[in-house]
Amino acid sequence: MTEVTTPLWEVFIRARNGLSHKHAGSIHAADSEMALQAARDVYTRRGEGQSVWVVRSSDIVASDPVDKDMMFEPTATKIYRHPTFYEIPDEVGNM
Amino acid sequence: MYSQGLIGADGATEEDEAFLQAFQKRIDAELKIEPNDPMPEGYRKTLVRQMSQHAHSEIIGMQPEGNWITRAPTLRRKAALLAKIQDEGGHGLYLYSASETLGVSREELTDQLLSGAAKYSSIFNYPALTWADIGAIGWLVDGAAIMNQIALCRCSYGPYARAMIRICKEESFHQRQGYEIMIALCNGSDEQKELAQDALNRFWWPSLMMFGPSEGDSVHSSQSMAWKIKRFSNDDLRDKFINATVPQAEYLGLSVPDPDLRWNEQTKSYDHGDIDWEEFWRVVKGDGPCNRERMKNRRRVHREGAWVREAALAHAQKREERKQTSRMAAE
Numbered sequence: 011m012t013e014v015t016t017p018l019w020e021v022f023i024r025a026r027n028g029l030s031h032k033h034a035g036s037i038h039a040a041d042s043e044m045a046l047q048a049a050r051d052v053y054t055r056r057g058e059g060q061s062v063w064v065v066r067s068s069d070i071v072a073s074d075p076v077d078k079d080m081m082f083e084p085t086a087t088k089i090y091r092h093p094t095f096y097e098i099p100d101e102v103g104n105m
Numbered sequence: 106m107y108s109q110g111l112i113g114a115d116g117a118t119e120e121d122e123a124f125l126q127a128f129q130k131r132i133d134a135e136l137k138i139e140p141n142d143p144m145p146e147g148y149r150k151t152l153v154r155q156m157s158q159h160a161h162s163e164i165i166g167m168q169p170e171g172n173w174i175t176r177a178p179t180l181r182r183k184a185a186l187l188a189k190i191q192d193e194g195g196h197g198l199y200l201y202s203a204s205e206t207l208g209v210s211r212e213e214l215t216d217q218l219l220s221g222a223a224k225y226s227s228i229f230n231y232p233a234l235t236w237a238d239i240g241a242i243g244w245l246v247d248g249a250a251i252m253n254q255i256a257l258c259r260c261s262y263g264p265y266a267r268a269m270i271r272i273c274k275e276e277s278f279h280q281r282q283g284y285e286i287m288i289a290l291c292n293g294s295d296e297q298k299e300l301a302q303d304a305l306n307r308f309w310w311p312s313l314m315m316f317g318p319s320e321g322d323s324v325h326s327s328q329s330m331a332w333k334i335k336r337f338s339n340d341d342l343r344d345k346f347i348n349a350t351v352p353q354a355e356y357l358g359l360s361v362p363d364p365d366l367r368w369n370e371q372t373k374s375y376d377h378g379d380i381d382w383e384e385f386w387r388v389v390k391g392d393g394p395c396n397r398e399r400m401k402n403r404r405r406v407h408r409e410g411a412w413v414r415e416a417a418l419a420h421a422q423k424r425e426e427r428k429q430t431s432r433m434a435a436e
Contacts, residue, residue: 014418015210015211016211016414016417016418018205035202035203035268036202037198040414040417040420040421041417041420041424041425044421051195055191055192056275074141075139075142075143
């Protein structure tokens with residue numbers, strides 16, 4: 011019906027200062043200003059946020075789930091990156 | 106909060122056995138499926154249909170209550186009703202965006218609703234005739250929807266489950282404000298109590314229908330269960346709702362309009378009378394008291410809003426072009 015589609019934006023909300031922005035969902039809006047207003051109306055009706063980011067969904071670059079193993083599997087074998095890999099005698103105490 | 110047992114689901118799918126088994130293994134391990142993960146076409150189609158029906162129900166569900174905004178008896182009731190209806194609009198939007206993660210566009214979904222190709226919950230084709238109906242809708246209709254939606258919070262599809270969690274958090278205010286309206290009426294004059302009883306009489310059976318027909322041995326339903334799109338049968342959820350609601354009616358001093366309603370000591374659950382499924386199908390297929398009016402309003406509003414959408418896009422384009430021009434001039 012509508013010839014041009016209204017762009018999609020991803021919404022990120024910071025619940026309070028000290029926390030990072032977290033993905034809340036998405037909305038459609040013609041421009042960034044309307045996207046911010048719509049994000050506020052749709053995702054912060056009960057004081058959920060102190061700050062909102064909106065990002066054009068088409069600007070997000072995402073990894074492909076098909077590449078999951080190639081991307082993330084190598085870290086599974088590198089157990090020496092974790093503190094529990096190293097043995098410290100009990101007498102030394104917490105380290 | 107207005108989902109209904111899925112109408113006309115078809116989970117037919119054509120992938121090879123190995124793919125389907127691997128997918129089922131993930132589901133059985135309670136791993137959530139996310140938007141770009143490989144999934145059977147039947148799983149995707151069932152979800153698109155269920156989630157968009159759910160979204161459409163939220164949007165159409167604004168109409169019966171919207172009728173009463175200007176006639177709410179006090180400012181407090183009016184503010185609460187406005188906030189509730191705004192929530193329903195918001196819930197529709199959460200669900201549309203969750204559906205869009207499965208590769209359908211918002212425009213397609215809207216067209217499906219406006220053309221009548223997509224269904225929405227049958228309950229919204231009943232009119233809200235009196236103020237007591239606003240109480241009954243919050244108490245019974247939102248109450249029934251919450252039963253359904255709490256179960257959906259554990260749905261295997263991540264974006265749907267997340268939208269449901271958010272919706273359920275916001276929903277409980279809807280049911281409480283409805284029940285509070287009923288309490289006020291039942292503590293009022295004889296006429297007010299009669300209004301409350303009349304609203305319960307008219308909304309009881311349509312609320313039970315919201316869970317959808319008994320599935321029996323339906324193949325589609327057991328596929329949805331296996332894929333964990335659905336967690337409980339329609340009948341189980343309906344029984345849960347009845348068991349929770351009958352004591353609430355007793356507290357109000359109202360009688361549930363079902364002469365066959367009886368507590369069953371063996372099953373520890375209420376037995377209820379037969380539901381008129383012919384009425385249900387009539388309403389689903391377009392012949393309820395308000396189907397035509399609901400669709401007429403929705404189409405009119407969409408048509409009347411067209412110039413706003415076009416103007417917003419034209420304005421955005423103009424500003425973008427100006428930005429480009431001044432950038433080029435600066436270079």
